[in-house]
Amino acid sequence: MSATGGAAEFDASPNNLEAFWMPFTANRQFKEKPRLLVGAEDMHYVAHDGRRILDGTAGLWCVNAGHGRKKIVEAVRAQVGKLDYAPAFQMGHPIAFQFASRLTQLLSPDFDHVFFTNSGSESVDTALKMALAYHRARGEGTRQRLIGRERGYHGVGFGGISVGGVVSNRKVFGSLLNGIDHIPHTHNLAKNAFSRGQPENGAELADELERIVTLHDASNIAAVIVEPVAGSTGVLVPPKGYLQRLRQICDKHGILLIFDEVITGFGRLGASFATEYFGVVPDIITTAKGITNGTIPMGAVFVRKGIYDAFMNAPDNTIELFHGYTYSGHPVACAAGLATLDVYKEEGLFERAAELAPYWEDAVHSLKGTRNVIDLRNLGIIAGIELEPIAGKPTKRAFDAFLQCYEKGLLIRTTGDIIALSPPLILGKSHIDEIFGTLSGVLRDLN
Numbered sequence: 001m002s003a004t005g006g007a008a009e010f011d012a013s014p015n016n017l018e019a020f021w022m023p024f025t026a027n028r029q030f031k032e033k034p035r036l037l038v039g040a041e042d043m044h045y046v047a048h049d050g051r052r053i054l055d056g057t058a059g060l061w062c063v064n065a066g067h068g069r070k071k072i073v074e075a076v077r078a079q080v081g082k083l084d085y086a087p088a089f090q091m092g093h094p095i096a097f098q099f100a101s102r103l104t105q106l107l108s109p110d111f112d113h114v115f116f117t118n119s120g121s122e123s124v125d126t127a128l129k130m131a132l133a134y135h136r137a138r139g140e141g142t143r144q145r146l147i148g149r150e151r152g153y154h155g156v157g158f159g160g161i162s163v164g165g166v167v168s169n170r171k172v173f174g175s176l177l178n179g180i181d182h183i184p185h186t187h188n189l190a191k192n193a194f195s196r197g198q199p200e201n202g203a204e205l206a207d208e209l210e211r212i213v214t215l216h217d218a219s220n221i222a223a224v225i226v227e228p229v230a231g232s233t234g235v236l237v238p239p240k241g242y243l244q245r246l247r248q249i250c251d252k253h254g255i256l257l258i259f260d261e262v263i264t265g266f267g268r269l270g271a272s273f274a275t276e277y278f279g280v281v282p283d284i285i286t287t288a289k290g291i292t293n294g295t296i297p298m299g300a301v302f303v304r305k306g307i308y309d310a311f312m313n314a315p316d317n318t319i320e321l322f323h324g325y326t327y328s329g330h331p332v333a334c335a336a337g338l339a340t341l342d343v344y345k346e347e348g349l350f351e352r353a354a355e356l357a358p359y360w361e362d363a364v365h366s367l368k369g370t371r372n373v374i375d376l377r378n379l380g381i382i383a384g385i386e387l388e389p390i391a392g393k394p395t396k397r398a399f400d401a402f403l404q405c406y407e408k409g410l411l412i413r414t415t416g417d418i419i420a421l422s423p424p425l426i427l428g429k430s431h432i433d434e435i436f437g438t439l440s441g442v443l444r445d446l447n
């Protein structure tokens, strides 16, 4: 491994860590005892003390092709030397068009246009704004309400936290957007615990959308946004038939269906996107993360045929959508993205994920009966391991597991008392064995 790192190379003394206000982190606790990553290659990180850490989370669900991939690194290096930046407002550069075309080839021909952003949060806000503007462009401007789902995570923009359903992400940020409703989440331990793949019970929860339509009237509702598999709030796999039912209700009432595929996109389920995996076609798809293998920040929003066209009736010289980012279609991000798509294709990583999924599933469910494990869930190369919370100390048990796994050379992620796993798709069976071997040891000994 080239990037060996080490304490001597990187001064990790807490005094130097003060200025960075870390995101989604217990800053004071972290800075007392930091965990710093200084290098990465393939399936591993290198910690600042020189230890190799097996990446059980693909960074933050993004490094699907593994770390330090030469093809991507080279593409970035070449592009930054050739065209470091060019504006995309009333100007263009070839690689953005090239990348958009390549991306649409990954999806069914239903999706014919791509809008570039820099993150999942921006993709979500873009999709919500597109939905509102689309209805208005078609003369249905009363359709202004947006519907999210409890336990949904759609990033941290005001749009995303408004339709999102994570209490701690919402409660201190004021009144958020107006005109939002939420359908219930689908997590049901009593009925579905230890399901392999999609649970049997809960398709009828989609009917809650009908209740909201009855309350507000369809003429006031623009869009529904859901994660096909909710990732960040603990790997909530949709019950069989649930997404199909949502689609039917949206069709019936002219409501746009948005799939937030920031996690499920780019092979995570063993198909290019969740829409393909489930055979349910939304109207808008939000993506980020795996689009560039996490190398350069980027996001993209895909729209279904007809949506772009609805904007194209304005007079020739008018801007059709007053929306965009300084870095929309950034040339270096596009180069990273093109090289990433090459790697996914050349190495057949989506197919590989599908092939490994049964082995992964067996490994996940081998933890059944382990102390404090109250549920195991899986789909594609994702797993959720739910632990019984310690009375009066929610989140502590899972966080202790996280700390101990890290000590033992495995990076996992926790949300509440749930452990979420999503390793790079280049993994092999030996990595799966290692992940679950380490984890079962840690859980066995955990208080």
Ligand SMILES: Cc1ncc(COP(=O)(O)O)c(C=O)c1O
Binding pocket: 118, 119, 120, 121, 122, 124, 153, 154, 155, 156, 227, 231, 232, 260, 261, 262, 263, 288, 289
């Ligand atoms: C489903 C989903 N949407 C949106 C986001 C936000 O993405 P970002 O952190 O890139 O803004 C995430 C991030 O985890 C996500 O999982």
